[in-house]
Amino acid sequence: MGIIDGKAISQAVKDEVKAEVAGIAARGGRVPCLCVIIVGENPASQVYVRNKVKAAAYTGMESRQIELPESVSEDELLAQIRSLNEDPAVDGILVQLPLPKHIDEEKVLVAIAPEKDVDGFHPSNVAGLWIGKDCIVPCTPAGVMRLLDSTGVDLTGKTAVVVGRSNIVGKPVAKLLLDRNATVVIAHSRTADLGAVCRQADVLVAAVGRAGLITGEMVKPGAIVIDVGINRMPDGRLCGDVDFASCADVASWITPVPGGVGPMTIAMLMKNTLRCYLQNFKSASRK
Ligand code: GUN
Numbered sequence: 137m138g139i140i141d142g143k144a145i146s147q148a149v150k151d152e153v154k155a156e157v158a159g160i161a162a163r164g165g166r167v168p169c170l171c172v173i174i175v176g177e178n179p180a181s182q183v184y185v186r187n188k189v190k191a192a193a194y195t196g197m198e199s200r201q202i203e204l205p206e207s208v209s210e211d212e213l214l215a216q217i218r219s220l221n222e223d224p225a226v227d228g229i230l231v232q233l234p235l236p237k238h239i240d241e242e243k244v245l246v247a248i249a250p251e252k253d254v255d256g257f258h259p260s261n262v263a264g265l266w267i268g269k270d271c272i273v274p275c276t277p278a279g280v281m282r283l284l285d286s287t288g289v290d291l292t293g294k295t296a297v298v299v300g301r302s303n304i305v306g307k308p309v310a311k312l313l314l315d316r317n318a319t320v321v322i323a324h325s326r327t328a329d330l331g332a333v334c335r336q337a338d339v340l341v342a343a344v345g346r347a348g349l350i351t352g353e354m355v356k357p358g359a360i361v362i363d364v365g366i367n368r369m370p371d372g373r374l375c376g377d378v379d380f381a382s383c384a385d386v387a388s389w390i391t392p393v394p395g396g397v398g399p400m401t402i403a404m405l406m407k408n409t410l411r412c413y414l415q416n417f418k419s420a421s422r423k
Contacts, residue, residue: 137384137385137387137388137389137390138287138388138389138390139384139389139390139391139392140283140286140287140362140389140390140391140392140396141395142279142283142391142392142395142396142397142398142399142400143395143399145282145283145286145400145403146279146399146400146402146403147399147403149282149400149403149404149406149407150191150194150195150403150406152407153195153197153403153406153407153410154194154195154196156410157195157196157197157410158196161196166225167196167197167198168197168198168227168228168409168410168412168413169197169198169199169200169225169226169227169228169413170188170192170197170198170199170200170226170227170228170230170254170405170409171199171200171201171202171220171226171228171229171230172185172188172189172199172200172201172202172230172232173202173204173213173216173217173229173230173231173232174201174202174203174204174232175204175205175206175208175213175231175232175235175236175239176204176205176206176235176236177206178234180368181232181233181234184232185201185232187402188230188402188405189201191402191403191405191406192406192409195406195410197406197409197410200226202216204216206236208239209238210238210239210240210243210244213231213235213239213244214243214244214247217229217231217244217247217248218247220252221247221248221249221252224420226252227252227409227412227413227416228252228253228254228408228409228412228413229248229249229252229253229254230254230255230405231244231245231248231255233304245257245258245259246258246259250272251412251415251416251419252412252416253272253412254272254275254405254408254409254412255272255274255275255405255408256271256272256273256274256275256308256408257274257303257304262303262308265308265311265312266311268315272408272411272412273308273312273404273408274304274305274308275400275401275402275404275405275408276304276305276309276343276364276397276400276401276404277305277308277309277312278312278400278404278407278408279397279400279401279403279404280305280309280312280341280362280364280397280400281309281312281313281316282400282404283362283391283396283397283400284339284360284362287360287388287389289360289389291313291316291317291318291339292316292317292318293317293318293319294318294319294338294339295318295319295321295336295337295338295339296310296313296318296319296320296321296337296338296339296340296341297320297321297322297323297333297334297336297337297339297340297341298310298313298320298321298322298323298341298343299323299324299327299330299334299340299341299342299343299344299349299350299377300322300323300324300341300342300343300344300345300364300377301322301324302343305343305364306322306324306343307322309341309343309364310322313339313341318338318339321333321336321337324344325344330349330354331353331354334350334354334355334356335354335355335356336356337355337356337359338356338358338359338360339359339360339362340355340356340359340360340361340362341362341364342361342362342363342364342365342376342377342378343364343365343377344365344377345365345366345367345377346365346367346377347365347367347369347375347376347377348375348376348377348378348379349365349377349378349379350363350377350378350379350383351379351382351383352379352381352382352383352385352386353382355383355386355387356386357386358386358387358388359386359387359388360387360388360389360390361378361383361387361389361390361391362390362391362396362397363376363377363378363380363390363391363392363393363396363397364376364377364397365377365378365393366393366394366398374393374394375393376391376392376393376396378390378393380392380393
């Protein structure tokens, strides 16, 4: 069994971005700029946003962090997004989720200019992914694919089971696996006999947010197991959706939590920001 080292792979991705940004700076260009908006004081969101800003600094990009109070109105948030859409110094816009209950998440995601949508959550990017256009791919699913690539295993003809059907992870990762010619099953909380479905998987991606849901007897011997879950336990420890101890003995490759998918999300965000910068720069110079 091999452990897929998300920390090392994410570092390599960040270093790729860093080298490109250094090249831009050396040519006297404006470096890419990521703008992160956080609403309210969700402690987990605060940690994620801090890490995103830190990663941007590491790669040599600029970043802006806009902190809005929990009480901010939907209109004020939308106005803020529109002003960033118009700002030529901003290449990527990310609104950290979840948002307070009084704000309509869908309205917010639609308001972000698709060409600055570093999360890949705008409906036009979501549609683009599903019809096979080369567009911005959500960060966590892109990170999962990069981890799978690191194993060198060809996914063609393999059975992939994705447990979880969220818009952020489950659905897009299923499409990306399909693009690699895997036979894809999306399982979820209502799936009958989840164990039997999971045991079919050559590639098992767990993204449901239930600590330790996937146990060793649900894993096919030799499967690749990717754990997207980040569950905070009462004692403060982080725990994945996969019971690492029992699954590690059965899998050929497995990701740990922490140090697996988590750091990849941020690394792919850096890649997406650079991509938006390069694409917008190109389309601006065509005007
Ligand atoms: N909240 C949890 N995951 C994400 C993510 O990938 N992007 C944003 N914007 N918010 C999140």
